[in-house]
Amino acid sequence: MNSNSQSIKLFLVLAFSCTSLFASLTPVLAKPTLGSSRSDAYSGLRLRSDPKTTLAQATTFNQPPIPAGSPPGGRVRGGAKRGAIGALAACPPTKLDLTALVSFTQEDNSVINVWGQTTVERPSWFFYVPYTKDSPYAVEFVLQDQDSNEIYQKAIALPDKPGVIRVSLPTTAAALAVNKQYRWFFTINCDKEKNSPPTFVEGVIQRIELNPATVKELQTTEPLKRYAIYAQKGIWYEALTTLAELRQKNPQDAALKAEWRNLLGSIRLDDVAGEPILPETP
Template identity: 80%
Template sequence: MNSNAQPIKLFLVVAFSCTNLLVSLTPVLAKPTLDSSRSDAYGGLRLRPQTKTTLAQVTTFNQPPIPPGPAPGGRVRGGAKRGPAGCKITKLDLTALVPFTQEANSVVNVWGQTTVEHPSWFFYVPYTKDLPYIVEFVLQEDPDSKDSKEIYRKAIALPDKPGVIRVSLPTNTPALAVDKQYRWFFTINCDKEKNSPPTYVEGVIKRVNLSAETVKELETAEPRKRYAIYAQKGIWYEALTTLAELRQKNPQDAALQAEWLNLLRSIRLDDVAAESILPVTP
């Protein structure tokens, strides 16, 4: 009996050793994450593949349905015909950082909510100040009317380098009214003579009120929590603005970088998520 037990014991030792060897050789698969050590001073992102992520669960943006009535329409990407006097060809187009939907009939609706009287908009601009382009931001009342009243117009200076810029409605302009929609335009004329069509983006913004309970929660919440509340309530403009300000104050924060990537990915703007948020210019 002892003569039979010895070969069996030897077999089990060899089998166990082989199993451990196979386990040790099994590759570990990791999801890509963000490399905070390679972000620039203005918050540009770089992707670092094949590294483990230890970031907290990112927040989900709950996009509200388009309100009843005429569809807002709009344009989230610039794209004019480029002739001899047209816009310089760039890797990425002019892009509005705003939610949009594309219907079955290919109609694009660009629409988002705000809770403040004087909100901010963010745009990815691929052109720089060395180009003689004319840039304007315009805000109108009554977006569905042919006689829309213009309430704000501002010439925009092109940045030093391509990136995401912020345009804010000044406090000395009329406040946005609650439950009223407004149409905005961001236009770049690349031809001073205006013989070529401009490249532009446009959409509709609506101011809404939050519940008293949510307002109270926001009053005591720190900025990261406020961002999460706005995102969960479908308030795009304050969610984006809060997160952009956090990223500019903490450019090396990998968790904030992941939130930014996730937020823009949720509205299908992954391609501009890695672009720098540029300092605000007067």
């Protein structure tokens, strides 16, 4: 055998040996290193299966259909817009408008219907307010029954900084009746003389009853799962309130922040999803 043949044979033997050695090392490299735990080795899988992270990807708010009868109409955003008499609202323009954190639909003719469901006698509403207590503006929340009778009115104190505030129906107010519709208004009047129209948002809320099986499930499950049930059932007010309370108790939880953005994004309110949730004032 000449020297060229011997060189080729030696090269092939070395190449095969290196390939075999690499193949034998591959499973060793895939195993956890000494001193690491099984959970450390599979931390990526654990994060992907975290219930909060999974929920943020899976939960969808199912908007219920508008009830029969006259459409609710309403207004989900306020701002320095023209009023009925053609005059500009006195409130100065802001980066983000006054916004009601509530579900709404927009029809092909641009008509907006602000409407949501609740299951409790005394629900809570959330609003993004761009003005602060340094502004001498009159703010109030009003709730009316189906016959436009005022059943609750409260003057609202502006917060220390712009953010999302909560307005709850107190025990001193009449409870919402099942299957009745109520209209709410949140108004900011920036003109002391009231010669200019106020900035306001409005909508309709209806209390419904859930079936006994769902009620039992809600009573025995943890808050994050309750939120998911409410969202899937189209119960906007309890879905939002449950998630807001979870976020306030766990302000640094990235998964809850993501779910909050997911929920508000599902109703096209992405722009206020990053605003802080402020403590509820009495």
